Structures are given as C-alpha cells and as structure tokens.
Amino acid sequence: MEISLAELASGAPCVVLQGRLDTPGVDRIEASFSAAVARAARGVAVDLTAVSFLSSMGVRMIIAAAKSQRSQGRKLVMFGAQPIVLQTLKMVGLDQIIPIAADGDQAQALLGA
Amino acid sequence: MRAPPPSLLIPMAADKASLEIARLQARQFLENNGVDEHALAGVELVLEEAATNVLRYGYEGLPQAEHWIEIDLQVDLDEVQVLLVDDGKPFDPLDEGAVLLPDTLDDAQVGGLGLLMIRNTASRLAYERRDGKNRLTMTIPRV
Numbered sequence: 007m008e009i010s011l012a013e014l015a016s017g018a019p020c021v022v023l024q025g026r027l028d029t030p031g032v033d034r035i036e037a038s039f040s041a042a043v044a045r046a047a048r049g050v051a052v053d054l055t056a057v058s059f060l061s062s063m064g065v066r067m068i069i070a071a072a073k074s075q076r077s078q079g080r081k082l083v084m085f086g087a088q089p090i091v092l093q094t095l096k097m098v099g100l101d102q103i104i105p106i107a108a109d110g111d112q113a114q115a116l117l118g119a
Numbered sequence: 120m121r122a123p124p125p126s127l128l129i130p131m132a133a134d135k136a137s138l139e140i141a142r143l144q145a146r147q148f149l150e151n152n153g154v155d156e157h158a159l160a161g162v163e164l165v166l167e168e169a170a171t172n173v174l175r176y177g178y179e180g181l182p183q184a185e186h187w188i189e190i191d192l193q194v195d196l197d198e199v200q201v202l203l204v205d206d207g208k209p210f211d212p213l214d215e216g217a218v219l220l221p222d223t224l225d226d227a228q229v230g231g232l233g234l235l236m237i238r239n240t241a242s243r244l245a246y247e248r249r250d251g252k253n254r255l256t257m258t259i260p261r262v
Binding site: 099 | 135137156163164167171190222223225226229233239240
C-alpha cells in the first residue's frame with residue numbers, strides 16, 4: 007500500500023492511494039493518511055483509482071478522515087473507485103454519506119475548488 | 120466416479136502477519152483453480168473480515184495461549200466454500216442484530232461494518248460451535 011500527495015487542476019490537495027486497503031495496507035498508511043488529510047486547509051480529494059481492494063478497515067479509515075474534515079467545516083471527496091471497490095463502498099452505504107465522484111474534475115467541482 | 124472438488128486446508132497462527140500469508144496462499148489456490156477475480160475478491164473480503172474479527176475480539180478475556188485458525192477452501196462448480204475454524208470465544212455472527220446503514224456522516228459507526236460486508240458478500244452463512252471451536256462457513260457464488 008502506497009500513499010502520495012498531488013493536486014487537482016484547481017490546486018486543491020489530492021491524496022493518492024495505491025494498493026490494497028485492507029488490514030495490512032491500513033496499518034502501513036493510516037498515520038500518513040490522517041496527517042495528509044489534516045493538512046488540507048480547504049477540503050481534500052482522495053484518489054482511489056489505483057486501489058484494488060477495500061475492506062472494513064479501509065472504510066473505517068475513510069470515515070474517520072471524513073469526520074475530522076467535517077468537524078472543521080471541510081469536505082472530503084473520493085473519486086476513481088474501481089467497480090469492486092465501488093461495490094464495497096455502496097455495500098456499507100458510504101456512497102450516501104461521503105461524496106464519490108467519477109473523476110478528478112468532478113471531485114474538484116464537488117469540493118467547490 | 121467424479122473427482123472430489125479441489126480443496127485446500129490452511130492452518131495459521133492467530134496473528135495479522137500469518138493472515139496475510141494465508142490470504143496469498145488462498146489467492147494462489149483459487150487462481151490455479153480458475154476462480155475469477157470477482158469471486159476471488161469476495162473470498163478475500165469475507166476471509167479478511169471474519170479472521171480480523173477473531174483476531175481483534177475472539178481471544179479477549181481468555182488466558183494467554185498460542186491460538187490457531189484453520190481456513191478450509193473448497194472450489195465447487197458454481198461457488199467457493201470458505202470455512203473458518205477458530206478456538207476463540209463462542210461467537211455466532213448469524214445471531215447478531217442487523218447492522219443499519221448510516222443516514223449521515225455523523226451517524227456513521229466504525230463497528231459492525233465487517234459483519235455487514237460478510238452478510239452482503241456471502242450467498243449463505245452457516246455457523247456451529249463444535250469441540251470448543253467456532254466453525255463459520257461462508258459461501259461465495261462464482262457468477
């Protein structure tokens with residue numbers, strides 16, 4: 007599991023995740039992920055394009071980050087989820103409570119950036 | 120006489136590192152037996168959720184001891200059977216109440232998600248407690 011930082015075309019911060027978001031994956035990147043999200047002063051996008059698998063540990067990590075953003079009046083938006091990952095997000099109803107965009111441009115629009 | 124369905128027994132020490140090794144063994148076995156990526160992801164999901172539950176909660180309050188988990192996979196024509204056997208506390212996931220989907224981010228709970236994923240991924244679940252062990256069978260369709 008890898009994590010890197012990028013920017014959307016608008017300059018809005020984007021956290022890029024790559025690999026399996028399961029227990030070992032979350033153990034590896036959770037601290038960096040929380041820190042990267044906390045540094046995003048005006049909302050953050052999470053790029054899931056290269057995430058091949060999502061378990062409940064990954065969902066927990068995303069919920070915690072979205073809640074911490076919300077508590078400071080900021081947004082967290084996900085985009086690029088592959089079908090298997092999207093299916094898991096929908097299975098637990100995450101698509102109803104955290105915006106999921108198809109791509110970076112849509113994520114940018116949802117962030118209002 | 121028809122050949123028995125391919126099966127693989129994976130015994131593992133009850134810790135996270137062993138679970139990752141077991142997952143890779145399971146993946147290799149399922150790939151070798153023609154299980155497609157969608158069903159394989161289903162097997163990996165229920166395995167991760169059920170085994171992680173055992174590792175996190177199954178041994179709470181029990182005396183310190185070496186614990187073992189067994190994963191038994193069987194590839195049938197139209198489904199994969201995943202049997203997880205553990206020597207943790209009795210826990211029947213079929214006996215738990217329904218997990219409700221949250222309406223808002225504020226309502227979102229971080230507990231119970233694994234069980235929700237298992238219920239939504241497996242086409243059948245069966246549980247029994249036998250010889251001091253939990254035996255959870257999760258059936259994943261191959262379509």
